[in-house]
Amino acid sequence: MRAQGRGLLVLPALALLALAFFYPVEQIVARAFTDHTSSQGGALANLKWYFGDAAQMHILGRTFRTALVVTAICLAVGYPYAYLMTIATRRWQMLLFGIVVISAWQSILVRNYAWRILLRDDGLVNDALAALGFSRAHLLGTATGVTIGMSQVMAPFMILPLFAAMRNVDRRLLLAARSLGAAPPSAFVRVFVPLSLPGIVSGGLLVFVLSLGFYITPALLGSPTDSLLSQSIVLQINRLLDWGHAGAMAFMLLVLTLLLLGAVALAMRRPLARVSGGAGGRRA
Amino acid sequence: MMTSSTDPAPGAALDLRGLVKRYGADAAVDDVSLNVPAGAFVTLLGPSGSGKTTTLNMIAGFVEVDVGEIQMDGRPIVDLPSHKREIGVVFQHYALFPHMTVRDNLAFPLKRRKVSRPEQERRIRSALEMVRLEEHGDRYPNQLSGGQQQRVALARALVFSPRVLLMDEPLGALDKKLREWLQLELKRIHSELGITFVYVTHDQEEALVLSDRIAVFNRGKIEQVGTAEALYERPETLFVAEFLGESNVFEGRVWRDGSTSELRTDDGLALATPATDARDGSAAAVVVRPERVFARRPGAPGAGGENVLAGTLMQVIYLGSSRRLDVALPGGRRVQLRETAGTGLDVAPGDEIAVCWRAEEATLVCEAAA
Numbered sequence: 001m002r003a004q005g006r007g008l009l010v011l012p013a014l015a016l017l018a019l020a021f022f023y024p025v026e027q028i029v030a031r032a033f034t035d036h037t038s039s040q041g042g043a044l045a046n047l048k049w050y051f052g053d054a055a056q057m058h059i060l061g062r063t064f065r066t067a068l069v070v071t072a073i074c075l076a077v078g079y080p081y082a083y084l085m086t087i088a089t090r091r092w093q094m095l096l097f098g099i100v101v102i103s104a105w106q107s108i109l110v111r112n113y114a115w116r117i118l119l120r121d122d123g124l125v126n127d128a129l130a131a132l133g134f135s136r137a138h139l140l141g142t143a144t145g146v147t148i149g150m151s152q153v154m155a156p157f158m159i160l161p162l163f164a165a166m167r168n169v170d171r172r173l174l175l176a177a178r179s180l181g182a183a184p185p186s187a188f189v190r191v192f193v194p195l196s197l198p199g200i201v202s203g204g205l206l207v208f209v210l211s212l213g214f215y216i217t218p219a220l221l222g223s224p225t226d227s228l229l230s231q232s233i234v235l236q237i238n239r240l241l242d243w244g245h246a247g248a249m250a251f252m253l254l255v256l257t258l259l260l261l262g263a264v265a266l267a268m269r270r271p272l273a274r275v276s277g278g279a280g281g282r283r284a
Numbered sequence: 285m286m287t288s289s290t291d292p293a294p295g296a297a298l299d300l301r302g303l304v305k306r307y308g309a310d311a312a313v314d315d316v317s318l319n320v321p322a323g324a325f326v327t328l329l330g331p332s333g334s335g336k337t338t339t340l341n342m343i344a345g346f347v348e349v350d351v352g353e354i355q356m357d358g359r360p361i362v363d364l365p366s367h368k369r370e371i372g373v374v375f376q377h378y379a380l381f382p383h384m385t386v387r388d389n390l391a392f393p394l395k396r397r398k399v400s401r402p403e404q405e406r407r408i409r410s411a412l413e414m415v416r417l418e419e420h421g422d423r424y425p426n427q428l429s430g431g432q433q434q435r436v437a438l439a440r441a442l443v444f445s446p447r448v449l450l451m452d453e454p455l456g457a458l459d460k461k462l463r464e465w466l467q468l469e470l471k472r473i474h475s476e477l478g479i480t481f482v483y484v485t486h487d488q489e490e491a492l493v494l495s496d497r498i499a500v501f502n503r504g505k506i507e508q509v510g511t512a513e514a515l516y517e518r519p520e521t522l523f524v525a526e527f528l529g530e531s532n533v534f535e536g537r538v539w540r541d542g543s544t545s546e547l548r549t550d551d552g553l554a555l556a557t558p559a560t561d562a563r564d565g566s567a568a569a570v571v572v573r574p575e576r577v578f579a580r581r582p583g584a585p586g587a588g589g590e591n592v593l594a595g596t597l598m599q600v601i602y603l604g605s606s607r608r609l610d611v612a613l614p615g616g617r618r619v620q621l622r623e624t625a626g627t628g629l630d631v632a633p634g635d636e637i638a639v640c641w642r643a644e645e646a647t648l649v650c651e652a653a654a
């Protein structure tokens with residue numbers, strides 16, 4: 001009786017999900033197959049349009065490429081940062097943690113408008129480039145600007161999972177590696193990095209998937225000629241009022257994301273099972 | 285079996301000289317000097333926080349030495365980083381790499397030394413044979429039991445043929461049966477390889493079983509170094525007497541009278557002691573092991589050179605091969621006796637009995653230095 005009662009605790013969350021997630025998704029997906037501007041092509045007409053349109057394929061490729069680059073930048077910036085957090089003293093750890101969390105708490109609009117100011121042709125970034133002897137670059141309204149802004153917005157989603165995983169790595173294994181003849185860099189690369197894999201995978205997935213469907217930053221920092229998938233979905237709905245095309249695009253984004261998650265889960269199942277035990281043995 | 289032909293001897297001698305390690309105002313290790321002969325099995329024994337593990341970590345290079353020197357076969361190693369010391373280490377928590385198979389764990393130190401592939405194979409096989417885990421090379425650590433994991437850790441620490449092996453409570457996390465079996469395995473491996481073993485434990489029985497020599501640690505210092513027998517039979521400090529085995533301790537002052545001497549306690553006992561050259565009136569203690577004490581009927585005649593104390597039998601504890609008697613002296617002091625089964629008197633709790641021991645079977649511990 002009691003065990004059954006416990007199951008009821010998920011009901012509010014389920015109800016919310018059903019109302020705010022499953023229902024809208026169902027509506028959008030349904031429109032992909034039912035809401036047609038022309039009567040040709042049957043139920044798959046919208047999908048056929050999507051895959052047949054070179055511009056859309058181009059945008060899809062650009063979206064994946066941008067997400068990949070953003071993920072790589074976040075990893076490159078986040079990994080050393082998260083590592084610093086794990087080895088820092090408690091006080092420094094709080095400070096580093098605070099910087100990440102506060103930047104994540106800032107309104108995303110505020111951060112993006114800040115980037116608009118920074119990336120302007122006469123903005124701080126270009127001033128710095130000029131001061132360092134480089135030529136000024138056109139950043140605002142370009143893919144580069146979008147990538148920079150998105151990397152900053154996404155960095156906390158990389159750093160926090162990395163930190164959580166790194167904190168679980170048994171640092172005594174590094175001593176063991178030292179005693180076996182590994183110099184510190186070698187011990188780090190061969191023991192610490194593989195054991196932080198769960199953080200790399202979850203942080204990477206989080207950033208990549210969020211980047212695939214990201215709207216605000218590309219909209220504010222990019223340009224229509226460099227638009228990403230979510231921008232072109234908005235275009236279909238807001239300008240062209242074509243819910244069917246938008247539904248097909250959203251459906252594709254959903255399917256590709258799920259496929260990606262499934263593939264990564266499958267590929268990582270075995271290595272992660274080894275590592276997620278944390279320490280090599282039971283503690284005394 | 286796993287030593288290369290260029291080595292003069294399989295084991296290296298270690299010489300610790302005046303080691304000091306401070307953490308803030310506290311000295312974790314306070315002027316420790318110890319000579320470990322090549323090929324010896326030396327145990328650092330002491331309660332937790334006595335500095336034994338810190339000392340081991342200084343030998344391994346995990347902890348920096350504040351003051352003092354460590355020499356390996358006469359060469360100072362204090363400034364050598366741990367990955368260049370060529371010393372094997374076995375940890376209590378095994379410290380196997382969870383993302384590598386047993387074979388890859390063993391290959392790790394060999395790859396760091398750029399050992400050729402066939403030679404790696406050969407060494408890994410012989411190391412796994414040594415710890416009797418030939419069949420488990422392809423397993424991951426989390427697929428092994430605690431005892432198996434520790435044997436893998438041992439094989440990994442030995443596979444690169446270090447001349448010194450350090451072990452920090454390696455059996456501490458295992459159950460008693462397994463621990464006793466692995467103790468014998470360690471002794472076998474030590475005699476097969478002939479390398480120097482330095483072993484840290486807080487378990488005195490383990491120290492007695494394993495080692496040629498034991499260094500007893502207390503509060504960052506070494507109290508006494510010696511064979512198990514020497515430490516048990518001739519403890520030099522009260523701490524050693526009480527830490528190793530059970531003992532009856534009578535503290536007091538020594539007074540000499542010609543060739544004999546006696547110890548007078550505050551509660552008025554006068555005990556004959558073994559011969560001593562301690563100054564009259566100096567503080568000392570008589571330590572007598574329970575198995576050296578025997579019981580007599582009260583009033584039975586004692587032999588010369590014996591201490592005889594009258595008391596009341598409080599408790600008899602049957603231990604199978606022996607039994608233990610707990611006797612209360614009139615002042616409230618307790619004396620423990622251990623008798624081999626079938627040799628003692630037929631007595632019951634409440635009986636008046638006399639406890640006796642021959643003066644020279646006790647040890648007189650003078651704490652003048654302390």
